[in-house]
Amino acid sequence: MWNKLQNLLGITQKKPLYIRALKKQDLAAVMSIERQMYRYPWSEGIFEDCLRVGYSNWALIKDNQLIGYAILSIAVGEAHILNICLAPASKGKGLGQQFLMELIAVVKTKHADSIFLEVRPSNTAAVKLYKKAGFKKIGQRKNYYPAADGKEDAIVLSLDLTINPV
Numbered sequence: 001m002w003n004k005l006q007n008l009l010g011i012t013q014k015k016p017l018y019i020r021a022l023k024k025q026d027l028a029a030v031m032s033i034e035r036q037m038y039r040y041p042w043s044e045g046i047f048e049d050c051l052r053v054g055y056s057n058w059a060l061i062k063d064n065q066l067i068g069y070a071i072l073s074i075a076v077g078e079a080h081i082l083n084i085c086l087a088p089a090s091k092g093k094g095l096g097q098q099f100l101m102e103l104i105a106v107v108k109t110k111h112a113d114s115i116f117l118e119v120r121p122s123n124t125a126a127v128k129l130y131k132k133a134g135f136k137k138i139g140q141r142k143n144y145y146p147a148a149d150g151k152e153d154a155i156v157l158s159l160d161l162t163i164n165p166v
Helices: 002-009 025-035 044-053 097-108 124-132
Strands: 018-021 056-062 065-075 080-087 114-117 137-149 149-158
Touching: 002 080, 018 044, 018 097, 025 044, 025 065, 025 080, 025 137, 056 097, 065 097, 114 137, 124 149
Parallel strands: 080 114
Antiparallel strands: 018 056, 056 065, 065 080, 114 149, 137 149
C-alpha cells in the first residue's frame, strides 16, 4: 500500500543500475529484446534450458526495468559468455561496458581464470567493447553464425583474468 501511495505521489526513488539473477518470469522481456536485436534470435526454449541446467544467468535492471541479459557457462576455471544483449534504447550509453564489468566480477567470484566468447565480425560495437575490456582474439570459427547470405564467421576472444585483473 505504501509503495502504491508513493507511486501516486511521485516520490518513489528509482533503483540504481544493478544486476540480479535472471528468472523464468523475465523471459518475456528477454525474448522481446532478443527478437529486436538479433536477426537469428535464440528461442524461448533455449533460454528455459539455460535456466533449468543452472548456467550463470543474469539480468541488467535499470529503473526497475530489465534492459539486458547475459548467459554464461562457468566451469573448471573457465567462463564462456554464451549470450549478452542490451535493449536497443540502452545502447550507446556505456551500459554495455558496465554490464560486462559486472559479469567479469561475477566470474572472478567463481574462481575462473579466463573468459571466452564468440562475436560476429560485423558486430563492430561489440568487438570494440570487448577489446576495450582487454579481450584478445585467439581464433576464428568458420561459418559459425547464420547470416542472410549463408553463414558468418565468429571471432573467438579470450580474457585472461590472471594477467588482466580488470
